[in-house]
Amino acid sequence: MPDARFDPFGGDSTMPRDSLSQTGRRILPRVIATGFTAAFLGDERTLREFVAGDLVARRSRTLGEVPVLTLINDSYDPLTERQLRVGVDKDPELIRQFTPFCGRPIAEIPDPYGCHGSYSDHFIEALVERLKRLDIHPVVLDTYQAYHRGSYAHYVSATLANYRRIQELLSESCHDYSATCSTCSARNASASMGLRSSRSSPGRWRIAAHAAASTRGRTRARCAAS
Known part of the structure; x- marks a missing residue:
């Protein structure tokens, strides 16, 4: 994995927290965020966001700012069968081996x-490595690691504690929250069955979730939990 990493919510960081200009004025870094679910490499079409972000960073630098281009890897996203086919270049043996991991x-x-x-x-x-060949050098953030370090704990706790209120404020077009099934670890067909605060870890919450079969028939039942 690339070495350039930082925790946007505190802890060790390779991103400059602030810098001093030539006049001695303290300036904060300008973060340009890009993102990708690293489930496959893709083709040139997947590079557009990073090229645009790099152009913004370069322009920001000419204006005397301190830009930081980040690449957020959504590594907590569930693998889909389409992503798997692209990722293994349609290799039938690898598709057979890794289809059970989908979800x-x-x-x-x-x-x-x-x-x-x-x-x-x-x-x-x-x-x-592909971005390096284009002279684009983002700082990589890994969401799976961030969740497990507790970087999002405060925000998740606040969200779940105010769950009903948030539901009232959000429009019906917003995406649903997807929990990880505690039995089979699937996320793409799970339904939240209950919510309770963790006694052993104040501020943490436990969600009882079960991966059921998709109503569209795209996802098989992942586990036998009921």
Whole structure:
């Protein structure tokens, strides 16, 4: 994995917190955020966002600002069968081996080529290497690691504590929250069955979720939990 990482919510950081201009005036970095779900490498069409972000960063630098281009890897996203086919270049044997992993976060799935620690690590490194050839050098943020470090804990806790109120404020067009099934780890067909605060970890919440079959028939039942 690339070494350039930082925690946007505190802790060790490679991103400059602030800098001093030539006049001694303290300036804050301007963060330009881009994102990708590293489930496959893709083609030139996946580069548009990063090229645009890099252009903004370069322009910002000419204006005397301190730009930081970030690449947020949505590694908690579940792998889909379409992504798998693209990721393994339609290799029938790899598709057969890895189809059972579909629905699980890509950070928890083995590298199909056996050269990295996870499925996500393999493709994010390939993407970063491709960007380097274009002289684009983003700071990589890994959402799976951020969640497990507790970087989002405060925000998740506040969201769940005010769940009903938020539902009232959000429009019906917003995407639903998807929980991870506690039995089979699937996310793409799970339904929240209950919510309670964790006694052992104040400020943390536990969600009882079950991965049921999709009503559209696109996802098989992932586990036998009821």
